Amino acid sequence: DIQMTQSPSSLSAFVGDRVSITCRASQNIDHYLNWYHQKPGQAPKLLIYGASTLQRGVPSKFSGSVSGTDFTLTIINLQPEDSATYYCEQTFSTPQTFGQGTKLEI
Amino acid sequence: EVHLVESGGGLIQPGRSLRLSCAASGFAFDEYAMHWVRQVPGKGPEWVAGISWNTYSIGYADSVRGRITISRDNAKNSLFLQMNRLTSEDSALYYCAKGGGTAVAYSYFDSWGQGTLVTVSS
Numbered sequence: 001d002i003q004m005t006q007s008p009s010s011l012s013a014f015v016g017d018r019v020s021i022t023c024r025a026s027q028n029i030d031h032y033l034n035w036y037h038q039k040p041g042q043a044p045k046l047l048i049y050g051a052s053t054l055q056r057g058v059p060s061k062f063s064g065s066v067s068g069t070d071f072t073l074t075i076i077n078l079q080p081e082d083s084a085t086y087y088c089e090q091t092f093s094t095p096q097t098f099g100q101g102t103k104l105e106i
Numbered sequence: 107e108v109h110l111v112e113s114g115g116g117l118i119q120p121g122r123s124l125r126l127s128c129a130a131s132g133f134a135f136d137e138y139a140m141h142w143v144r145q146v147p148g149k150g151p152e153w154v155a156g157i158s159w160n161t162y163s164i165g166y167a168d169s170v171r172g173r174i175t176i177s178r179d180n181a182k183n184s185l186f187l188q189m190n191r192l193t194s195e196d197s198a199l200y201y202c203a204k205g206g207g208t209a210v211a212y213s214y215f216d217s218w219g220q221g222t223l224v225t226v227s228s
Contacts, residue, residue, distance in 0.1 A: 001168070032211075032212055034214040034215075036151075036215075038151075043201055043218035043219065043220060043221060044151060044201075044215070044218060045218075046214055046215060046216050049206060049213075049214035049216075050214075055214075055216065087150055087151060089151075089153075089214075089215075091211055091212055091213050091214060092211070092212070093211065094156070094165040094210065094211055095153055095165065095166075095167045095168065096153040096156075096211070097153070098150050098151050098152070098153070099150070100150055101150045
């Protein structure tokens with residue numbers, strides 16, 4: 001199985017800040033990497049797919065990039081509502097696998 | 107608007123079987139792959155199984171292969187998960203998720219239900 005190593009596991013930031021979360025794949029996954037966030041009591045919500053494509057309806061403050069097997073989610077102009085746990089997920093091969101998650105506190 | 111509603115969860119004894127259902131609406135169900143993803147409270151999501159739009163391609167997580175069967179009824183816009191020989195390791199919130207395309211792989215989960223809780227305990 002492909003392992004997704006996500007870092008950091010937790011992150012604290014202030015309103016207006018910019019943060020980055022990284023996922024490293026254990027092998028090549030091309031650009032088949034998705035980002036979700038999940039708030040308490042809710043299902044995960046898709047933010048970015050294909051490493052850098054913004055899901056319809058998601059604000060442009062979220063962006064994704066890739067360099068080899070390293071994938072980065074960047075969030076700018078942080079607001080209190082961005083507090084959530086963020087997960088990456090690879091869909092290059094079955095089984096699809098998620099990162100361990102990053103809990104972001106604003 | 108996409109709407110996914112799971113049902114069938116509950117308290118079940120180890121070794122028993124359970125069938126989960128997902129009722130879909132708001133999109134062309136027969137044009138998309140569908141998936142089950144589970145999550146233990148406080149832990150990250152775990153993909154369980156996926157099925158292509160035409161059922162020709164099916165995939166399972168190693169942890170459930172041989173005990174769990176995913177299926178769909180496109181005429182009834184419904185997705186199912188038959189779970190056999192349940193253990194405490196299967197206790198989780200089970201989500202139904204819509205794929206971004208027709209295939210199981212190379213995609214994403216763009217809509218999720220609210221989940222149905224499965225608790226395996228004696």
